[in-house]
Amino acid sequence: NRELDVIEVERKFVIPDNCEAKLEEIGAKLLKEHTFNDVYFDNNTYALTLADHWLRKRNGSWELKCPPEQREDSTTSQQYREISEEPKILEKLKSVITSEASTISDFLGVTKCEGFADFNTTRKSFSLDNYSIDLDLTNWGFKVGEIETIVVNSDRVSEALAGIDSIADRLGIKTGERIPGKIPTYLRLNRHKHYLALVEGII
Template sequence: MNVFRLQTHRRIVLSAVDMEVQEGGGSSSAGTKGEGGDVAGGGEGASGPRDHNNKPSGVIEVERKFSFSEGSEEKLRKAGAVCKEESSFHDVYFDTEEFVLTLADHWLRKREGRWELKCPPASRDRASLVEQYVELQHEADILKQLAAILNVRAGSVDELVRRASCEPFCNFQTDRKTYTLEGGFKIDLDQTDFGFRVGEIELICQKQDDVPEALRKIDALAEKLGFVSKTKIPGKMSAFLKTFREKHYDALVKGGLLTPIT
């Protein structure tokens, strides 16, 4: 079951998040976005441990989202892509009551019992349809980044979450097919338990200087495969918030738990 915790004193923050999601979950100059922003990132390069996809902690993920259909996998196979893995995982996202992390474009989640933090790199192109994030999985890196945002210090992420009063605000299950393609490309096709489907073309960069070339390569592949959209495709979190609002918006406003958007 998806969970979205609401309390009366969250009204203003929820309205800001909902308005951003309604606009497509893309970038904004204020940094209050579905999954985008411009706050200095962190990490210790590529020296940290790796996740289940064998990806080092602290690297820069450069990815372009796309909407996929029944014919998308056939296009991938014809281009030479190989399905390397099919997996399912459960994400639980955490934040303070004021959504301090979300509004700073920091995404703290527990994926299958392991803490992960996605945050922006030191700089990125706001106009690009390709997203860029630093993904941290090493506990020391996550603690350092969270301490700077929440002004709380602790010896473990579990302790910091308790001390900062961070609590789950949504959770969902994702079924994923992962394809790889020559040139270092990874293409994920995700289907969530709330009915949202999204694909991602991803390249991993070890340093910021490599990002522009990665952006060019991803755009070229998206064009070749026909996975191009003129607008930014929302991420799963943006879609979850939008789905929740559409299903429960009137009842929440009537109950005084959500400020109407005008």
């Protein structure tokens, strides 16, 4: 009874001026606009960051983004597992920083993990076929777009990437390069040491 590997495949993009008009033109539908708060956690040696594990409390609920078993083309696209069940999150966290903790907040205490970023995002979510297109604006003025889909089998990743590229193409967006997201940008602006750990793996 192997579990399904639910993988989120996404590509970020710089939001062009006419993006919402273009989205409408290609048939994407605005699903909702909402604002959420994220607090991200790590310790002072950036153990979670260096392991590419992203623990956050989004609107009060725990979420963990971590690498799937296999991933393709990781330079310009991102593929992550997103886990929201607390026992599974705890198990993953303990595989990065060994501890005896029995809850996530216990884990944070014994491993001295603390919040390193706390901000709000207003997100307009559009949908087109099995893809969602999010236009994000943070409360510190940063904008970033993302085209995203979920696959339940790693064999489907290339197909998902091709679908993402096709939508990007129809929107007139370049996809060849990796666009910095909210966290890399936040760290570059506010926490330079942590930023260097992220981009250069040095502490």
